[in-house]
Amino acid sequence: MCLAVPVRIVRRVGDLAEVDAGGVRKEVSLLLVPEAAVGDYVLLHAGYAIQLVDEAGARETLELMRQLVEAEEPDAD
Amino acid sequence: MDDTQALGRRLAAAVSRHDRRMQLMEVCGTHTVAIFRAGIRTLLPPGVRLLSGPGCPVCVTAAGEVERAMHLARAPGVLLAVFGDMLRVPGRRESLAEARAEGAGVRVVYSPRDALELARRHPKLRVVFWGVGFETTAPGVAAAVLEARATGVDNFLVYCAHKLVPPALEALLATGEVRVDGFILPGHVSTVLGTTPYAFLAERHGVPAVVAGFEPTDLLLALELLLRLVERGEAKVENAYPRAVRREGNPAARAVMDRVFRPVDARWRGLGEIPGSGLALREEFAAHDAARQFALPEFPDAEPRGCRCGEVLRGAVLPPECPLFDRRCTPVSPVGPCMVSSEGSCAAYHRYGRRAG
Numbered sequence: 001m002c003l004a005v006p007v008r009i010v011r012r013v014g015d016l017a018e019v020d021a022g023g024v025r026k027e028v029s030l031l032l033v034p035e036a037a038v039g040d041y042v043l044l045h046a047g048y049a050i051q052l053v054d055e056a057g058a059r060e061t062l063e064l065m066r067q068l069v070e071a072e073e074p075d076a077d
Numbered sequence: 078m079d080d081t082q083a084l085g086r087r088l089a090a091a092v093s094r095h096d097r098r099m100q101l102m103e104v105c106g107t108h109t110v111a112i113f114r115a116g117i118r119t120l121l122p123p124g125v126r127l128l129s130g131p132g133c134p135v136c137v138t139a140a141g142e143v144e145r146a147m148h149l150a151r152a153p154g155v156l157l158a159v160f161g162d163m164l165r166v167p168g169r170r171e172s173l174a175e176a177r178a179e180g181a182g183v184r185v186v187y188s189p190r191d192a193l194e195l196a197r198r199h200p201k202l203r204v205v206f207w208g209v210g211f212e213t214t215a216p217g218v219a220a221a222v223l224e225a226r227a228t229g230v231d232n233f234l235v236y237c238a239h240k241l242v243p244p245a246l247e248a249l250l251a252t253g254e255v256r257v258d259g260f261i262l263p264g265h266v267s268t269v270l271g272t273t274p275y276a277f278l279a280e281r282h283g284v285p286a287v288v289a290g291f292e293p294t295d296l297l298l299a300l301e302l303l304l305r306l307v308e309r310g311e312a313k314v315e316n317a318y319p320r321a322v323r324r325e326g327n328p329a330a331r332a333v334m335d336r337v338f339r340p341v342d343a344r345w346r347g348l349g350e351i352p353g354s355g356l357a358l359r360e361e362f363a364a365h366d367a368a369r370q371f372a373l374p375e376f377p378d379a380e381p382r383g384c385r386c387g388e389v390l391r392g393a394v395l396p397p398e399c400p401l402f403d404r405r406c407t408p409v410s411p412v413g414p415c416m417v418s419s420e421g422s423c424a425a426y427h428r429y430g431r432r433a434g
C-alpha cells in the first residue's frame with residue numbers, strides 16, 4: 001500500500017495535473033507538491049503526488065553505488 | 078562508465094561477501110515483496126537474517142478497528158470506501174467482502190479522492206473513507222478532508238485508523254524482544270518524513286538505519302550501506318534513496334497532515350497500544366470525523382485462533398514458523414491479515430518463499 005510510482009506531469013490546471021503513467025493518462029492532485037510543474041516527474045500514491053523525483057538524486061544514487069563497489073574492489077576497472 | 082546494471086551486479090557480489098552474523102529488519106511490507114522479487118534473499122550471506130517488521134498497513138490494523146469498520150459498513154445509509162486490500166481481512170465473524178455480500182455498504186477505491194467523488198454523487202448517503210496507512214497515505218487523506226470542507230461535501234467522512242512509523246520502531250526496540258542490528262527504512266514513508274525523525278534509532282538505541290528505494294539496485298545499495306555500518310559498529314541514519322527522499326522530507330505534505338490530524342495513542346496488531354502512534358481528526362473537522370459522528374462501539378483486539386501474525390509483525394517469528402502457514406492458511410483462504418495483504422509477510426513467503434526462504 002506504500003507503493004508509489006513516478007509519473008510525468010503533462011498538464012496542470014490549478015491543483016490538478018494530468019500525468020502520463022506509463023502511457024496511461026491519469027488525473028492527480030498536486031496539493032501536496034504545490035511547486036510541481038509541467039514536465040516534472042512526481043511520485044504518485046493513491047491519487048496524490050507526494051514528492052518530486054529528483055534527477056540530481058538519480059545521479060547521486062549512481063555515484064553512491066560506484067563509490068561502494070570501488071571501495072569494495074580496489075583492483076577492479 | 079558503468080551502467081546501473083553492471084554496478085548492480087558488483088553490488089550484489091559485495092553484499093554476498095559479508096561474513097558477520099546479524100539480524101536486519103526491513104520495516105516496510107512493500108520492501109519485503111520487492112526483496113523477494115529481486116531474488117535478494119538468495120544472495121544474502123548465511124549469517125545475515127532478514128526480518129520483516131510492522132510496515133504492512135493492512136496487517137497492523139488492529140482487530141478492533143476491523144470490527145469498527147464492519148460496524149460502519151452495516152450502518153444504514155452508509156457507504157464505506159476502502160482500499161482493496163482491506164476487503165478480505167478476516168474479522169471476528171467475517172470479512173468486509175462477506176459483509177458486503179450480505180448487503181453491507183462497501184466500495185473499493187483507489188484514492189480518498191475517489192471516495193470524495195462518491196460522496197458528491199450520492200448526496201443521500203454518508204460516504205465514510207476508512208483511512209488506513211502510514212505517513213505516505215495520511216497526507217492525501219487529510220487533503221481530501223480539506224477539499225470536502227472547502228467544497229461543502231458534508232457527507233464525506235473519514236474513519237481514521239492511520240498509523241505512524243517512528244513510534245512503532247521505538248516501541249519495537251523498547252520491548253527488547255527481538256535483536257535488530259540494522260533497519261532498512263521505508264522509502265515512501267520517508268518521502269514525507271525525511272530522515273530526521275529516525276535519528277533516535279542511532280542516537281538512543283545505537284542501531285544504524287538506511288532509507289531504501291524499491292528497485293533491485295536501490296535495495297542492493299541500501300543493503301550494502303547497512304551491512305557496512307553494522308560491521309563497523311557505526312550507528313548512523315543514511316539515505317540510499319535520494320531520488321525521492323530529502324533530509325527534510327516533504328514539509329508541504331506534513332503541513333496538510335498536521336492541519337487536519339493530531340497524534341493520538343493507537344492500537345496495533347501485534348504491538349498493542351503505542352503512545353502517539355496514530356492520528357485522529359482535529360476538533361474543527363469533527364463534522365467529517367466518523368469516530369465522532371457515529372457511536373462506534375469498542376471491540377476487543379482478538380486475533381484469529383492460532384494465527385501468529387502479531388509475532389510476524391514484531392519480527393519474532395518468520396511466517397513458515399506458524400503452524401497454519403500454507404496448511405490451513407493460504408491467500409485463497411487466509412486466517413490472518415498477513416496472508417491477505419499483497420504486502421503481508423505471510424503472503425510474500427507463500428508466493429516466493431519456497432525457493433528463497
Ligand code: SF4
Nearest residue numbers: 385386399406413423
Ligand atoms: S500464516 Fe496465516 S495464520 Fe499464520 S501468522 Fe500468517 S496470517 Fe496468521
